[in-house]
Amino acid sequence: MKKTILLTGANGHLGKAILQELHETSYEIRALIMPQDHATDDSHVHYYKGDVLEPDSLLPFFANLQDKEVYLLHAAGIVDIQRKVSTKLYDVNVLGTKTMLQFAKQYHIKRFLYTSSVHAIPEKTYPQIITEVHHFDASLVKGGYAKTKALASQLVMDEVANGLDAVIVHPSGILGPYGTKNNYLVQMISDYLEGKLPAGVSGGYDFVDVRDVAKGCIAALEHGEKGDCYILSNQYYKISDILDITASLCGKDALFMLPMWVAKAFAPIISGYAKLRHQRPLYTPYSLYTLASNVRFSHEHATTQLDYQPRSMKDTLRATIAWYQSRQVHEL
DSSP states (O other), X not given: OEXXXXXXXXXXXXXXXXXXXXXXXXXXXXXXXOTTSOOOOOTTEEEEEOOTTOGGGGTGGXXXXXXXXXXXXXXXXXXOOSSSOOHHHHIIIIIHHHHHHHXXXXXXXXXXXXXXXXXXXXXXXXXXXXXXXXXXXXXXXXSHHHHHHHHHHHHXXXXXXXXXXXXXXXXXXXXXXXXXXXXXXXXXHHHHHTTOOOOEESOEEEEEEHHHHHHHHHHHHHHOOTTOXXXXXXXXXXXXXXXXXXXXXXXXXXXXXXXXXXXXHHHHHHHHHHHHTTOXXXXXXXXXXXXXXXXXXXXXXXXXXXXXXXXXXXXXXXXXXXXXXXXXXXXX
16 A cells, blocks of 8 residues: 655745655655745655645645555644734644644544644743653643644644544754745844844754754654654754854854843844834744743653654754755845
């Protein structure tokens, strides 16, 4: 029986990395992209255009699946660094996931994989280690993105309780090649390389290579336990570490780092100024909160169960810079 993977969010940062990893497999690949997006010239992939908020547009994506062993990998979503849940954020991340779950049941998908986020997991006080949970509550997490990911993750777990074979992965902060400025971390690196980043900030996060997350997604799809969750993280890095490594790889000068209290004091002004110029701010009150929070995530469960092995940040940044240069940033 032919094995087929249906991938949503195929033109996203993670989606592109997953497609690269799937090239090494024997799966038949169907990739869903937005109606306005352009399909990559790739003989290994069958592209379909559709919107997770318009179920009728998804019918061709799910057509003619008889006599196939079908896996659905739902990677479509919106990342946001604002405190509130916007209508679009809720619709795409929550209602879009609900729609995909309905299709998974209707078409008897063998396994559903949802790419959630570590933000869906409640934060613990420092220095406690944050590990996987199997019940999600939006009231226990902060920020619009985190709340929508928690809500969507619980929708998946509810369907598991009803018999659906599904697994959830929780990536931390994704960096690496194949990204665009739609990814905030890629935006930070590209702005720095272009000389558009005036200063960094103190604080940090758990940053992980998109290629390692892609490998983890496929491993969870193939070998994960039904109803289980897997944190796909790496380790904590200061923002100054990220920028210093980037500087050493490019021969650029190190940036001045703003103390967190200064950044927090000016974040509302920076955000307001960016909105006036129709730009997306890197530093918002919520993003700064995140950079100062406890992000001691453990990927031990994924390492034990899925042989998940994240690579060094220097390798990640070297590949990110090479991708940036090959795309001549203006195309990002």
